[in-house]
Amino acid sequence: MSSKEVDALKAKLPEAVATRLQSLRLADGRATLVVDATGLSALDRDKLEVAAKDALRGAPGIAETRVAMMADKVRRRIVAVGSGKGGVGKSTVAANIAVALARMGRKVGLVDADIYGPSQARLLGTEGIRPTARENKLNPVASPWGLPMLSMAQLADPGQAIAWRGPMAGNALAQLVEADWGDVEVLIVDLPPGTGDIQLTMLQRFKPAGAVIVSTPQDLALMDAMRAIELFAKGKVPVIGVVENMAGYVCPHCGEISDPFGSGGAQAAAKSAGLPFLGRIPLELAIRQDSDAGRPPAASDGAEGKPFLALAEAVANWLDRQDGAIT
Numbered sequence: 001m002s003s004k005e006v007d008a009l010k011a012k013l014p015e016a017v018a019t020r021l022q023s024l025r026l027a028d029g030r031a032t033l034v035v036d037a038t039g040l041s042a043l044d045r046d047k048l049e050v051a052a053k054d055a056l057r058g059a060p061g062i063a064e065t066r067v068a069m070m071a072d073k074v075r076r077r078i079v080a081v082g083s084g085k086g087g088v089g090k091s092t093v094a095a096n097i098a099v100a101l102a103r104m105g106r107k108v109g110l111v112d113a114d115i116y117g118p119s120q121a122r123l124l125g126t127e128g129i130r131p132t133a134r135e136n137k138l139n140p141v142a143s144p145w146g147l148p149m150l151s152m153a154q155l156a157d158p159g160q161a162i163a164w165r166g167p168m169a170g171n172a173l174a175q176l177v178e179a180d181w182g183d184v185e186v187l188i189v190d191l192p193p194g195t196g197d198i199q200l201t202m203l204q205r206f207k208p209a210g211a212v213i214v215s216t217p218q219d220l221a222l223m224d225a226m227r228a229i230e231l232f233a234k235g236k237v238p239v240i241g242v243v244e245n246m247a248g249y250v251c252p253h254c255g256e257i258s259d260p261f262g263s264g265g266a267q268a269a270a271k272s273a274g275l276p277f278l279g280r281i282p283l284e285l286a287i288r289q290d291s292d293a294g295r296p297p298a299a300s301d302g303a304e305g306k307p308f309l310a311l312a313e314a315v316a317n318w319l320d321r322q323d324g325a326i327t
């Protein structure tokens with residue numbers, strides 16, 4: 001077939017297909033198109049294929065059209081957010097890192113793997129929205145903050161306590177991590193507190209690129225945090241750094257700063273473990289109020305968002321440095 005005939009066929013393609021067309025070959029009455037499917041959802045890929053086939057149907061000399069979608073080139077990395085102990089603000093930190101990364105223009109998604117207390121739907125304002133599924137793959141729920149998310153809570157009936165164990169918990173996690181994340185490049189995973197089945201599955205099956213450890217400045221929380229750090233070290237997952245949450249309470253009335261949980265403990269622990277310290281998030285009423293209302297502080301330009309934005313920047317820089325190390 002001549003290049004003129006190929007060009008004539010190309011001219012028939014709708015723009016959506018033409019802009020992603022890698023090659024078009026003709027042989028024995030069959031047109032074979034290679035299309036770049038990077039970043040497309042399964043549904044969009046199907047639409048593209050149908051559009052290409054429709055466009056070439058009935059074209060002279062074409063009995064069949066085949067469309068090959070080039071493998072998704074997205075290099076997706078997981079950043080796990082863990083803590084040794086519950087209630088230290090791990091979910092709050094995970095949500096706000098994700099929101100801040102999205103504000104910075106990163107393609108980010110969030111997985112709520114906390115089987116004991118999945119709270120991301122509340123934090124990100126997606127409560128009551130169920131993900132759809134297609135060909136056994138979940139479609140993440142779009143949050144209002146420019147990032148898709150999926151939560152363990154969305155796999156269970158509303159109000160049903162989730163107490164999955166062992167393989168069931170692992171399979172549930174796989175459904176979330178292996179969902180149709182499209183062009184998401186960084187997947188923030190909010191782990192349950194402690195060192196249980198979910199953490200092991202995460203390490204063994206999905207090997208995060210790095211982990212962020214959240215702790216309050218308290219001794220007990222710190223001891224537990226060290227256990228979480230050891231778990232990641234054993235799984236050869238680098239710890240990006242330690243975050244001290246609920247440090248320094250600023251009285252909304254008089255402005256006096258007090259330290260209900262002590263101060264500087266997590267920073268000292270990070271130093272003694274030879275790990276980077278990523279920053280300190282104050283204990284602030286506005287953080288709890290906004291979080292409970294499904295308005296992540298990191299989405300605002302207010303003072304309460306600042307420490308989260310700085311935290312996300314540290315994570316983004318770490319990821320970029322990894323890129324530098326690879327290339």
Ligand SMILES: Nc1ncnc2c1ncn2[C@@H]1O[C@H](COP(=O)(O)OP(=O)(O)OP(=O)(O)O)[C@@H](O)[C@H]1O
Pocket residue numbers: 083085086087088089090091092093114116117119192193245246247281282283284285287288289291292
């Ligand atoms: N810096 C902060 N200032 C004020 N409130 C905070 C702060 N961080 C977290 N909180 C509040 O503390 C509570 C617990 O936070 P969060 O759910 O994020 O903890 P967690 O470690 O994920 O808990 P778990 O995983 O055990 O459910 C929430 O009500 C949250 O709004």
